[in-house]
Amino acid sequence: MQKIIEASDISKRFGETQALKDISFSVNESEIFGFIGPDGAGKTTLFRIITTLLLPDDGEMKVLGMDSKTEFKELRKNIGYMPGRFSLYQDLSVEENLNFYATVFGTTVKENYDLISDIYSHIEPFKKRLAGNLSGGMKQKLALSCALIHKPKLLVLDEPTTGVDAVSRSEFWEMLKKLKQYKITIIVSTPYMDEAMRCDRVALIQNGKILSIDNPEKIKQGYSRKLFSAKAPEKYKLIDALRKYPETITAYPFGDSVHVTFTGDKYDSSIYTYLGKLGINDAVISVTEAGIEDRFLELMNKAE
Amino acid sequence: MRTILYLIRKEFLQIFRDKFISKAIIGVPIVQMLLLVPAITFEIKDIRLCVIDMDISADSRALINQLEGSTFFKIKYSTFSEEKANNLMHRNKCDVVLQIPSEFGKNVGTGNPGKVLATINAINATTAQLSWAYLNGVLRDYNKNILLENAGDMAVSSIPQIDITNRYWYNELLNYKYYMLPGILGILVTAIGFLLAGLNLVKEKEVGTIEQINVTPVRKYHFIIAKMVPFLIIGLVDLSLGLIIGKITFNIPFEGSLGLLFLASAIFLVAVLGLALFISTFSSTQQQYMFVAFFFMIIFILMSGIFTPLESMPMWAQRFDIVNPMAYLMRINRMVMLKGSTIHDISRDIYALVIIAVVFTFFAVSRYRKTA
Numbered sequence: 197m198q199k200i201i202e203a204s205d206i207s208k209r210f211g212e213t214q215a216l217k218d219i220s221f222s223v224n225e226s227e228i229f230g231f232i233g234p235d236g237a238g239k240t241t242l243f244r245i246i247t248t249l250l251l252p253d254d255g256e257m258k259v260l261g262m263d264s265k266t267e268f269k270e271l272r273k274n275i276g277y278m279p280g281r282f283s284l285y286q287d288l289s290v291e292e293n294l295n296f297y298a299t300v301f302g303t304t305v306k307e308n309y310d311l312i313s314d315i316y317s318h319i320e321p322f323k324k325r326l327a328g329n330l331s332g333g334m335k336q337k338l339a340l341s342c343a344l345i346h347k348p349k350l351l352v353l354d355e356p357t358t359g360v361d362a363v364s365r366s367e368f369w370e371m372l373k374k375l376k377q378y379k380i381t382i383i384v385s386t387p388y389m390d391e392a393m394r395c396d397r398v399a400l401i402q403n404g405k406i407l408s409i410d411n412p413e414k415i416k417q418g419y420s421r422k423l424f425s426a427k428a429p430e431k432y433k434l435i436d437a438l439r440k441y442p443e444t445i446t447a448y449p450f451g452d453s454v455h456v457t458f459t460g461d462k463y464d465s466s467i468y469t470y471l472g473k474l475g476i477n478d479a480v481i482s483v484t485e486a487g488i489e490d491r492f493l494e495l496m497n498k499a500e
Numbered sequence: 501m502r503t504i505l506y507l508i509r510k511e512f513l514q515i516f517r518d519k520f521i522s523k524a525i526i527g528v529p530i531v532q533m534l535l536l537v538p539a540i541t542f543e544i545k546d547i548r549l550c551v552i553d554m555d556i557s558a559d560s561r562a563l564i565n566q567l568e569g570s571t572f573f574k575i576k577y578s579t580f581s582e583e584k585a586n587n588l589m590h591r592n593k594c595d596v597v598l599q600i601p602s603e604f605g606k607n608v609g610t611g612n613p614g615k616v617l618a619t620i621n622a623i624n625a626t627t628a629q630l631s632w633a634y635l636n637g638v639l640r641d642y643n644k645n646i647l648l649e650n651a652g653d654m655a656v657s658s659i660p661q662i663d664i665t666n667r668y669w670y671n672e673l674l675n676y677k678y679y680m681l682p683g684i685l686g687i688l689v690t691a692i693g694f695l696l697a698g699l700n701l702v703k704e705k706e707v708g709t710i711e712q713i714n715v716t717p718v719r720k721y722h723f724i725i726a727k728m729v730p731f732l733i734i735g736l737v738d739l740s741l742g743l744i745i746g747k748i749t750f751n752i753p754f755e756g757s758l759g760l761l762f763l764a765s766a767i768f769l770v771a772v773l774g775l776a777l778f779i780s781t782f783s784s785t786q787q788q789y790m791f792v793a794f795f796f797m798i799i800f801i802l803m804s805g806i807f808t809p810l811e812s813m814p815m816w817a818q819r820f821d822i823v824n825p826m827a828y829l830m831r832i833n834r835m836v837m838l839k840g841s842t843i844h845d846i847s848r849d850i851y852a853l854v855i856i857a858v859v860f861t862f863f864a865v866s867r868y869r870k871t872a
């Protein structure tokens with residue numbers, strides 16, 4: 197299978213900050229490839245290099261078989277990019293924005309309408325409205341339509357769901373899945389762990405380095421310890437207590453519970469006595485399955 | 501080509517959709533012309549005079565009368581105390597103090613030179629010089645009269661003298677409006693080109709829309725041209741508006757070719773737009789751009805010769821004006837409008853403007869980077 201992106205030893209430095217360090221990965225055709233990592237991990241920098249907006253200090257970036265440094269002209273015709281910040285013209289209407297980007301890419305809305313019809317139909321009733329007056333979810337759909345209007349081979353989405361409500365987020369991922377049938381490869385970054393599970397493969401990225409690349413299920417399974425879930429009405433008191441408990445290795449908040457690991461991957465009833473002494477009498481501890489977030493935190497701790 | 505046209509269309513769409521800018525484009529030239537043209541004048545009338553007449557003779561009275569008779573002077577104060585007169589000057593109650601000593605009439609009568617002392621407020625050097633020139637003129641006339649009176653009939657014709665009659669060419673009545681208007685037209689065009697275009701590009705950076713444009717196959721020079729053309733057109737529309745107002749309100753003479761004036765302004769606009777876009781590639785916020793653009797605009801305008809003649813500026817300043825597009829436009833506008841110069845007369849200025857326009861635009865295109 198043809199590799200859509202082949203990055204080898206990409207490094208980028210901004211003054212004192214090492215934004216990316218020796219990043220290597222490859223993306224297959226028609227894949228949804230996710231980059232998961234906290235703010236400042238280097239996701240946007242990496243995406244700007246992929247989209248030819250930024251030159252790496254070191255390393256080679258091959259996108260669609262072309263060198264992003266030298267063949268950027270040809271490359272730009274085949275990439276659709278949706279920056280993290282809404283970057284369409286707020287003072288142009290929905291329709292005008294779409295027409296504008298179609299023309300700039302030398303095509304027409306009509307020509308590629310079936311590609312975007314699924315997405316665009318949601319906002320078409322508002323096509324005369326100025327883009328600046330759209331809601332967050334509609335802005336996102338318009339941005340996706342504009343990024344797709346020239347039928348790119350590669351779609352680059354930088355945190356597309358940040359600041360969008362849960363329903364729109366879910367809808368958005370459904371749309372991305374449908375794009376697979378057009379053989380469009382998608383790379384997407386997100387700070388949300390639940391979205392990682394919707395990707396074909398994910399790369400966990402932190403401090404400019406890739407910690408792990410695999411399909412989300414495998415990444416989850418890579419979790420090395422036995423994980424326990426602890427619950428008590430006073431969650432923060434519980435975390436505090438668990439972290440001070442001598443047998444605890446890690447304790448992180450997870451939803452309304454706390455994910456804990458212990459030395460020897462087991463605990464005994466003495467923990468209830470310990471918690472009781474601290475005034476936490478109604479704690480419940482049970483075995484739980486590790487999620488991708490747990491694995492990520494584990495990898496992050498190892499890296500540090 | 502289709503892309504450029506579409507890019508230009510998009511710019512116009514945005515400009516006209518901005519309610520404030522679209523009104524300002526029409527409002528600014530009207531206000532600027534109606535306000536600045538009549539307001540800026542170098543004409544000085546009613547210079548406030550304080551006379552210390554220590555002589556109180558027929559001769560001193562005659563001199564004072566002559567001063568009072570001229571349109572330039574107004575005798576505001578009359579005193580016998582030098583201290584009082586100085587005080588008036590300090591309190592900015594008078595501009596010139598004329599002191600006539602007690603021996604004045606006697607000296608004139610006996611054939612000794614009569615002496616007077618003029619003290620002039622020189623806070624404003626231009627006014628001071630003009631005041632002195634006017635005062636000198638009145639004194640000269642007075643002097644001539646004394647000579648004629650004392651010479652009697654015997655030798656009026658034998659006193660050698662030169663009788664000067666002058667004519668002001670190209671502006672017969674020394675109407676300062678005619679002098680200022682071509683200059684104000686230049687400022688008008690500069691403001692549109694320099695501020696609007698530069699801010700427009702920086703705004704795209706600030707809002708982030710440029711990110712999206714940069715990943716498209718749009719070429720650098722397409723993008724820059726599309727940013728220039730709308731403001732070039734707006735600049736020329738404003739120029740026409742300014743000319744119409746000049747004709748209707750001030751009945752400004754227009755001796756030369758209208759086409760030549762527009763051609764020069766168009767080349768000038770390209771130069772200014774090139775520089776504006778060049779500066780905007782360095783700035784990341786509109787605030788930064790405004791600050792730098794203002795700096796350039798002030799220098800260009802004040803050194804352009806709009807208020808002070810270029811020839812009287814120091815040599816280094818005149819050399820600087822080789823790269824000041826405003827200096828060329830100022831000259832061209834006045835020459836074409838007041839003198840009726842043809843393209844042959846001003847070809848050197850036109851060539852210089854073309855070179856500046858090409859260089860600045862080249863700077864802008866090559867500085868604009870789609871890849872960081």
